[in-house]
Amino acid sequence: MSSIYFTEEHELFRASFKDFLHKEVVPHIEKWEKTGTIERFIWKKFGEMGFFGLSYPEAYGGMNLDLFYTVVFLEELQKIHSSGFAAAMWAHAYLAMTHLNAEGSERIKQDYLAPSIAGEKIGALCITEPFGGSDVAGMKTTAVKQGDTYVINGSKTFITNGVYADYYVVAAKTSPEKGNKGISIFLMDTNTPGVSATKLDKLGWRASDTAEIAFDNVVIPATNLMGEEGKGFPYIMQHFALERLIMAINAHARAEYALDYTIDYMSKREAFGTTINKFQALRHTLVNHATDVEHCKIFNYAATARLNQGEYVVKEATMAKLKSTKVADETIYSCLQMLGGYGYMEEYPLARLLRDSRLGPIGGGTSEILREILSKMIIDQKDYQPAVK
Structure with missing residues (x-):
């Protein structure tokens, strides 16, 4: 571990969090993977231990720690054989809650951010729409102001925590004629009349609930507008840097887990009178992947260190996700191959890890979209700027 970034306190936290995960989470993983439902008690335990509040202000129950505590949090979650469970935790803590903290009013922070940090409320971020994907500016969901309320109509899809969340952070168009300058961000209780959520059946991330959500004349108070009307698009873009870095860190961590597991397996598996870790072809393949990881x-x-210092690292975060998710998929594919027939068996971790990893190049912006963003920055010299506060 690099001492440039991680202090003794970070490593003490790593040891403590790892111990917590193996005692409190791992015994339930197989049940949650089968049912697709993460029981509420674990959210409360995460909250009691302060794990949801690592980077958030102390005024709302957080600890205001640097982003490398978040790195530790993400890395260790990738090593307990359920990227779906990990996704549910970090989507709550770093997608929904990020918007509450950045754009929420004081009332919203007291009523939603503080209980989210405590693990008493679960949040989901609702941006992606059916047929919309990474085209955020092309969203169809609308929010029409009527007196002291907004009426929201439309739909969202691929929403992590969408079924069991207590609240949604929803992007909707308040001025459709303005394109991406007409998007706003809202807070919505999931039990509001007109809200319905349908659970989706996925290739991987089986433990996490992923939903398609419909809004049918959903009426919310005008005070549930977060930030300024019409500033939703830059708010979303600003937070994408963190989301993409999170997915990049997840990718390198699960690839590292696959390598560690495979190295251990190779040291015990014998063929032709020796352990297979002595075969040059396998050794060289493995070290090539280890180098990439x-x-x-x-x-x-x-990139995390720069973001921690307040820099706007949209290019670096985009590069990080693009490269790390590709490397993770390639690494895990090879690791499964090295286990031979056992790699294809569900009782070994590589089969699930391969399925879970495949979402990496899709979620949070597909690799194709990321390449286009980078093309605009590198070739066309486009300069993306953070939202003006």
Whole structure:
């Protein structure tokens, strides 16, 4: 572990969090993977231990710690054999809650951010729409102001925590004629009349609930507008840097887990009178992947350090996600191959890990979209800027 980024306190937190996960989470993982439902008690335990409040202000129950505590949180969650469980935790803590903290009013922070940090309320971020995908500016969901309320109509899809959340952070168009300058962000209780959620059946991330959500004349108070009307698009873009870095860190961590598991397996599996870790073809393949993963990890740490200092690292975060998710898929694919027939068996971790990892190049902006963003920045010299506060 690089001492440039991680202090003794970070490593003490890592040891404590790892111990917590193996005692409180791992015994339930197989049940949650089968049912697709993460029981509420674990959210409360995460809250009691302060794990949801690592980067949030002390005024709302957080600890206001640097982003490398978040890195530790993300890395260890990738090593307990359920990226779906990990996704439910970090989507709550770093997608929904990020908007509450950045754009929420004091009332919203007291009523939603503080209980979210405590694990008493679960949040979901609702941006992606059916047929919309990464085209945020093309969203169809509308919010029409009527007196002291907004009436919301439309739909969202692929929403992590969408079925069991207590509240949604919803992007909707308040001025459709203005394109991406007409998007606003709202807070919505999930039990509001007109809200319905349908659970989706996925290839991987089986433990997390992922939903398609419909809004049919949903009426919310005008005070549930977050930030300024019409500023939703820059708010979303600003937070995408953190989301993409999170997905990059997840990727290098699960790839590292796959390598560690495979190295251990190879040291015990015998063929032709020796353990298979002595075969040059396997050794060289493995170290090539280990080199790629280490490169990603160091790049991701460097980008995190810059984000932690307040820099706008949209290019670096986009590069990090693009490269790390590709490397993770390639690494896990090879690791499964090295286990032979056992890699294809569900009782070994590589089969699930391969399915879970496949979402990496899709979620949070597909690799194709990321390449287009980078093309605009590198070739066309487009300069993306953070939202003006």
